[in-house]
Every structure is written in structure tokens, then in C-alpha cells.
Amino acid sequence: MRAQKLGLLQQFAGDFFRNANMGILLINSEFQLVDISEMACKVLGIHREEAVGRHLDDIFAGVPPEYRLVERSLLEGNVVKNHAVSWSNGQERYELLLDSSLLQDEAGNTVGAYVMFKDVSNLRSLEQQVQRSDRLAMIGQIAAGTAHEIRNPLTSIKGFLQVLQKTLEQIGMVKERGYAELMLTEINRINELVSEFLLLSKPKHAKLGKLQVDNVIREILPIIHNEAILHGVTVTYRPKSGLRPIVADRELLKQVFINICKNGIEAMSAEGGVLSITESVDEDDQRLHVHIKDTGPGIPAFLIDKIFDPFFTTKEEGTGLGLAVCQRIVHDIGGSIRVSSKGFGTTFTISLPYTAT
Secondary structure, three states: OHHHHHHHHHHHHHHHHHHOOOEEEEEEOOOEEEEEOHHHHHHHOOOHHHHOOOEHHHHOOOOOHHHOOOOHHHHHOOOOOOEEEEEEOOOOEEEEEEEEEEEEOOOOOEEEEEEEEEEOHHHHHHHHHHHHHHHHHHHHHHHHHHHHHHHHHHHHHHHHHHHHHHHHHHOOOHHHHHHHHHHHHHHHHHHHHHHHHHHHOOOOOOOEEEEOHHHHHHHHHHHHHHHHHHOOEEEEEEOOOOOOOEEEEHHHHHHHHHHHHHHHHHHOOOOOEEEEEEEEEEOOOOEEEEEEEEOOOOOOOOOOOOOOOOOOOOOOOOOOOHHHHHHHHHHHOOOEEEEEEOOOOEEEEEEEEEOOO
């Protein structure tokens, strides 16, 4: 009976490793990987044949200790339950719910440990989307109620300043004319900020229609190239043939691509770099993906969850509304924006549902 039970447990363990939709790592007392599930290999970005038998310090050699999924302190009894962690393998970013525990023999000696995790990226993304949508809706309501009240006096001020500027130029007051020009520039900046406020509320006059994403990207490429030249950046675009059409507002979609491309270019402005735009298709989910990747310094892990929050910015003169607006536009057509950044470079992936015909 004992042998039968042991055989059943071994069969269960083998099937569990092969078929369970979970990441599983089995570790011995020497902190070596004894076995790993297929899902864990996918998430960690490693091959099972190359990983089994290796020391965990070698497997995570390129990852700072504070960001490793498995730490040596696990064998000392530092186990966790339902621990939420973010992980990126350089291409995909995951939100994981992690459990770990020790394995002990009958005498109570530690012989190893295991780590199990579940991919909860979709749930976490949905939760964050709901929270951001609530904040954006509130900001949008405030913006819609105050935008006209702000713009009306601005229009009057701008008009009188333009008259004053022309008069100062005619009477040769060059220095004072420069002051007027500076004030006009700041007024235009306020107007742009008000426009971004208005876009935080759901666009009421979006002109939806079928369009080809590659055609939209080609239309904005001259703008992107000109911006890149100013910052010493090279832009590459590799279109994918045979893309299905999507339903969106052409001008709003242009705004999304331009904004994300400009962010990538500005992130590389110190030393230059390469901004690459590529496309891919997920037939299973019926989604078209546009990948915008830069070779900049990347986004620190402690900031990556905040970049879509309204008013969050790392730029000295940024409003913190650009990415929030982009996310709203994409969400309104049933799409999503994901970001992956680890150590070097950042990739934004805009996923859009394509039409069946």
C-alpha cells in the first residue's frame, strides 16, 4: 500500500510539473535547480535543458539581488505566501503571485525548497485600469467644466498681446517685443495643456473608421524622423505585410504613436540611439501589436507602475498627461498598452483588436 501511494504521488508530481498552469521551481539544499515547469521557463525566459542542475545564482546572474524571484534566504526559512512581484524577462512583463516553502526529511532537516507562482498579469492590469479610469473620469469632468472658462480669457489675452507685439515691432522696441513673444509662447503652452485635459475625458466626436495601422505609421514617420534628427537618434520601421484593418480614429491614433515615439527619442537624447517600430499579429487573440522600442537607459522598476498615472512625469517641463491620454485613447477602442523595461531600453506595445474582414 505504501509503495502504491508513493508511486501515485510520484506520478502526480510528474503530471503537475508538466501540465499545471503554474510556474514551479524545485531547488535542492545546495541552491541548485532540480526541476522547473514549462510555464516557469517561459516567464523566466530560460530553457529547461540549460537550467536544470545549475546554481540559482548563475541562472539569475544578470539580475540584481533585490529583483530575483528566488533568494538564497529561502533555504534559511524565509518563505513567502501570496507575495506579489513584478518580473520582466526582457521581452514580456508579468505580474506574479508567489508562494515558497521548505522541503524537509523525516528528521526535520532541510533538503530543499520549492517556489510556485501564478501569472496574474491580466487581473492586475484590469485592477490598475479601473483605478486609472476612475481618476481619469474625475479629471475629465473637472476639465470639461473649466476648459472654456480658462480658454475664454486666454483668447482675449493672446489677441491683445499679438496686437501689442506688432505695435512694439513697428516702433522699434525689440527687447519688449521679445517679452511679448515669450508670453505668447507660454499662453500657447497653457492652451496645449487644456487640450490634453479635455482628451482625458472620453472623446465625444471620435471619427471611427476602418484603417490600416501601417498607413497611419507611414504618415507620421516624417514627424518622427525630424524629431529624431534633432536628438541624434536613428529611426527604423519594419512594416509587416498583410495586416488586418482596425477600427479607430486616425488622428487620435497618430497622437498615440507620436507621443510614445517622442518619449522614446527624448529618453535617448543624451547619447543618441535607435528607435525601432515593428508590428506583429496574435491570431489567437485577434490583436495587432505595434512595438515601439528605444535603446535608452530604461525605466526603473519602482517607477514603471506609475508612468500611466495622470500628472506623473520625470521630465522637468512635462505635464504627466501624455501617456495617460494615450492609454485612454487606446482603451476606448478596446486596446491596451504594455511597457517592458529591464536594465537597458524600453518597449511600448500597443495592442489593437483587428476586424474579421
